[in-house]
Amino acid sequence: MDQLASWVATGTTILAACLTASNLGSRITGYGFIIFTIGSIAWFTTGLLTGQPALMWTNVVMTLLNLFGVYRWLGRQAKVEDGAAAAAEKSADMPGETLFPASSLASAKLKSSGGEQLGSCVDAMIGCGSGRLNYLVVAQGGVAGLGETFRRVEWKDAHIQDGDVSVPFDQPAFDRLPELTKNDWPGR
Incomplete structure (x- = not known):
C-alpha cells in the first residue's frame, strides 16, 4: 500500500x-x-x-x-x-467605447491586420500621470520563454480586436521593430 x-x-x-x-x-x-x-x-x-x-x-x-x-x-x-x-x-452593447481588461494585455496575442500571429504580449508600459498606454512588450519565438525575442510595439500602432491586439504591419515589418533586452526596457 x-x-x-x-x-x-x-x-x-x-x-x-x-x-x-x-x-x-x-x-x-x-x-x-x-x-x-x-x-x-x-x-x-x-x-x-x-x-x-x-x-x-x-x-x-x-x-x-x-x-x-x-x-x-x-x-x-x-x-x-x-x-x-x-x-x-x-x-x-452600450453606447461609447468598448472596454477591454488591462490584465488581458499580459497574455494577448499580437496579430497583423491580416490575422497572422506575430507574437504574444507580455506587458504594457503605462504613464503614471496620464494613465495612457505608451508601449507594449511582445515576445516572439522561443519555447517556454527560452530563445524568445522581446520587441517594443507603440500603443498608437495597436488596437484591440476580438480580444487580441492588432497592428497594421506584417511579419517582416514586425521583425524590424526595436529588440528589447529582457531586463532593461526604455523609460519613454
Missing part, C-alpha cells in the same frame, strides 16, 4: 507542477492546486504507512497551502477574470 501511495504522490506532484508552472490561466493553475492537494495527501499517507513523521507534518502544511491555492486561483482570481470579461461584454 505504501508503494501505491508513493507512486500516486509522485505522479500527481509532477502533473500539478507542470500545470502550475505553465501559467496557462487561473483555472488551469487552480486545477494544478487541486492535483497538488491530492499529491500532498498521498505523501502524507506514504509518511504514515512508512513511519516518517517529518513527511507527514510537511504534507499537512502543504495540504493547507494547496487548499489556499485552490481558493486563490479557482475562487478569487477566476471571479476577477469573470468580472472583467462580463464588463467587456456588457460594454460592447
Whole structure:
C-alpha cells in the first residue's frame, strides 16, 4: 500500500507542477492546486504507512497551502477574470467605447491586420500621470520563454480586436521593430 501511495504522490506532484508552472490561466493553475492537494495527501499517507513523521507534518502544511491555492486561483482570481470579461461584454452593447481588461494585455496575442500571429504580449508600459498606454512588450519565438525575442510595439500602432491586439504591419515589418533586452526596457 505504501508503494501505491508513493507512486500516486509522485505522479500527481509532477502533473500539478507542470500545470502550475505553465501559467496557462487561473483555472488551469487552480486545477494544478487541486492535483497538488491530492499529491500532498498521498505523501502524507506514504509518511504514515512508512513511519516518517517529518513527511507527514510537511504534507499537512502543504495540504493547507494547496487548499489556499485552490481558493486563490479557482475562487478569487477566476471571479476577477469573470468580472472583467462580463464588463467587456456588457460594454460592447452600450453606447461609447468598448472596454477591454488591462490584465488581458499580459497574455494577448499580437496579430497583423491580416490575422497572422506575430507574437504574444507580455506587458504594457503605462504613464503614471496620464494613465495612457505608451508601449507594449511582445515576445516572439522561443519555447517556454527560452530563445524568445522581446520587441517594443507603440500603443498608437495597436488596437484591440476580438480580444487580441492588432497592428497594421506584417511579419517582416514586425521583425524590424526595436529588440528589447529582457531586463532593461526604455523609460519613454
